[in-house]
Amino acid sequence: xxxxxxxxxxxQAEARADEAxxxxxQAARRLEAAPYSDVVALEHSEAARTAAQQRxxxxxxxxxxxxxxxxxxxxxxxxxxxxAAATQIRQAGRDMAxxxxxxxxxxxxAQAALVxxxxxxxxxxxxxxxxxxxxxxxxxxxGGGDSGGEQTVLGVDRLKVKGQEFDPLDAGAVAxxxxxxxxxxxxxxxxxxxxxxxxxxxxxxQGQPDLVRSVSSPLAKQFPExxxxxMPQVD
Numbered sequence: 522x523x524x525x526x527x528x529x530x531x532x533q534a535e536a537r538a539d540e541a542x543x544x545x546x547q548a549a550r551r552l553e554a555a556p557y558s559d560v561v562a563l564e565h566s567e568a569a570r571t572a573a574q575q576r577x578x579x580x581x582x583x584x585x586x587x588x589x590x591x592x593x594x595x596x597x598x599x600x601x602x603x604x605a606a607a608t609q610i611r612q613a614g615r616d617m618a619x620x621x622x623x624x625x626x627x628x629x630x631a632q633a634a635l636v637x638x639x640x641x642x643x644x645x646x647x648x649x650x651x652x653x654x655x656x657x658x659x660x661x662x663x664g665g666g667d668s669g670g671e672q673t674v675l676g677v678d679r680l681k682v683k684g685q686e687f688d689p690l691d692a693g694a695v696a697x698x699x700x701x702x703x704x705x706x707x708x709x710x711x712x713x714x715x716x717x718x719x720x721x722x723x724x725x726x727q728g729q730p731d732l733v734r735s736v737s738s739p740l741a742k743q744f745p746e747x748x749x750x751x752m753p754q755v756d
Contacts, residue, residue: 526582530586534575534582534583541576542572542575545569545571548567548568549565552565643692646692649680652682663679663680669681677689685731688728688729690729694724694725695725695729697718697725698725698726699736700714701714701715702739709744710744
């Protein structure tokens with residue numbers, strides 16, 4: 522439970538601040554009378570510090586008291602405010618329920634599309650491995666002509682068919698690459714996830730250039746120009 526501040530506490534804090542100000546003024550007059558006294562100067566410095574602390578404390582208590590009163594007024598008038606805004610509240614409820622429904626449906630579609638994408642990536646890699654096995658068994662290695670297949674010493678399949686190369690891919694990286702493209706096109710070119718996924722996207726673009734070229738770019742929204750800090754001109 523929050524501590525309740527009373528008006529008496531506010532008055533007492535302000536009275537202490539006034540007393541500290543008076544003590545500071547008295548110390549200032551003594552310093553004027555004895556400007557070369559180290560003791561008087563120290564007393565004046567201490568009185569000034571105390572006065573500043575007491576005045577700042579009084580201001581904080583006064584501010585907290587006024588905010589407390591304002592909150593109490595809002596709490597008392599809340600039922601009347603909600604009654605007056607009943608139509609807007611009902612409209613907000615209906616509108617947000619409809620928007621939530623659209624959001625959930627879109628999320629379901631996107632999730633199903635991701636499942637299809639990952640399954641397609643798995644099937645693609647299986648196809649690469651299958652044809653590498655068939656062509657290498659037929660005596661067609663990867664580097665000897667337009668068509669062939671091999672598995673590297675690291676276990677990576679390499680397939681070439683009529684001069685076109687097919688390399689295994691990480692379907693998860695494809696999903697991340699697509700997500701980054703859509704985020705930067707529809708939310709913001711400077712979105713934090715755009716930077717977070719940058720290296721994954723770059724690696725995929727370098728490793729699967731044919732795939733990247735074959736997928737159309739999402740329609741980009743028009744965003745306002747970012748604010749640019751400029752050095753002030755000196756005449």
